[in-house]
Amino acid sequence: MKALSLLLAIFLCSNLCGQNTFVFLGSFNWEKEKEGLFVYELDTVKGNLSKVTAVKNVKNPSFLTLSADGKYVFACTDSKTENGGSVSSFKFNPKNKSLSFINSQKSGGENPVYLTAHNNGKWLVNGNYTEGSVSVYPVSEDGKIQPFVQNFQFSEGSVIKKRQDRAHIHSTVFSPDFNYIFLPDLGADKIRCYQFNKEKDEPLESCQQPFIKTVAGSGPRHFAFHPNGNFAYVIEEMGGAVSTFQYKDGELKNIQRIFTHSEKLKADFESSDIHISPDGKFLYASNRGAENNIAIFAVENDGTLKTVGYHSTKGKHPRVFGMDETGKFVIVANTGTGRVVVFRRNSETGMLKKVGRKIKIENVSAVQIRKY
Template structure:
């Protein structure tokens, strides 16, 4: 790859035998995308994450009886993927995975399994069986979606000291201390959100003092202050929808611009990316941008902040947008890439 090309990996909804984890090349000048490689990872490898070295890629796969995490060696020049190994994830229906900055541990959230797990990684990228599986308990007010715990993501905070787990089923964000000697997860607390909000994903500000949380069920975004003890305190909550919208909607992804000045969230139903500006610790809506397709389950901001790429699951397409550096507003570049049911896009470390 040249200096003007970035590599990303894409996870999808797919059948077990379909090519389901893809690598793509993204032109840094134009935002154009092209296919590099694809592998059949198993049923619904809906979330992928890179090892910090960029040498390995991990995919969370929804096998029937228990989830699996599969690892692939990555050719940094060509984007080619070579399967290395895999391990059971610790519970059913893994929906999110992340790796700490040291590259020693992998963390998995299981939506239907109601649990999070921690797995050790070898220096060669290999995956050990789970060293810790923590089962959540509780429920909340929504009779269809909140009768049981549903951890929807697990994100490492600044300095990798704590792991943060939004639980859509219980309206909480759990905070775990990451114990590396054991290794294990030690629960240190949780923050309660509005009943029926359905917390899903969160993203930290560049300085790590603040977290931004997107809530799936009531289409809101919450600003949280992070203390030195790792615990979170709610500061404010705003809607991701315009006042005149009266249809059905579910939010999905949230991401902070590298500058820290803007926050983006995806609306499924309205099918937009909402842009917020960060103003004294609160969020102010700047605008709504149609994603050029349907059901944007995820999106990815380029490492340099110049573009945003929306993964429209129901219309099988990734659509590229320019980011206005002065306002954060999005505009379509005219570039897109056909991918069956794309739902996650992650950048190869060091490819920018």
């Protein structure tokens, strides 16, 4: 009996002891003297966030991504800075809970908005919104970003001239096998595709299907793959909808388009972020404007979506949100009210419930969650 109890204790400790969940938050701080990049620890019982550390001397770390091993935090920096733009690297030590600056490189275009890291730890891809471009960087073993080796500029726009005068790359998302990368272009109403050959010095190569057109004036923004790898979803900032695609080997086939906002809303909507639960059963999409909420969809067996409901984000202008790897928590960055809000997710119904205390971070704009 004692031996069984000991084995049970060892098992529980191997799964729970030493594991902490950290939340990385970026913001538009506008002044380097102010803290702009933050690390909080998440209490996975009560849902409270406790500040661990923060970084100054970096301007507008507006979007964050983590290396596959969690050692490094990469940020879009100098965002929304005229004639500026950079990408920066930081080292995170979960033992002493420290975050330290490594280096920065020019973004290759004004207003970097989205970064993604290859799972082999050797590459970083950045999308620049204002000038509609994508840059590819080698990353050293110590997390240092090297100067970009490729930079593709796009120019064509679309039908709504006020917002789509030219290309505006809004995200850079690898396929599940990391052999392709997709670039939703809000300005051109296109989802661009490149093959990614990780062994080459210049890894981006044109796809057989170099882009797929979305609905005119829809403004594709963020992109997500289903965990099974057979489906992909794009959220349309201007169209207020999610488009569903069948996916195979770099090719997308549209099979559905469904609105993210309630039927009563005919205007004043601006959709922003999109994530799928780890079990693949639910998709979540955030709305800004008249409805500051998260739309919740059930994912059918054929990949199509069915509306389940909506949940207030308890703040204004939810620019991004994140979901932890267990699918238990959703954390929202309400940029307009500078509030970070934690929700517990019901894995059976998909619905959300606010937990913990709201955290105040002025102009908070990015969320990443990681267990160490």
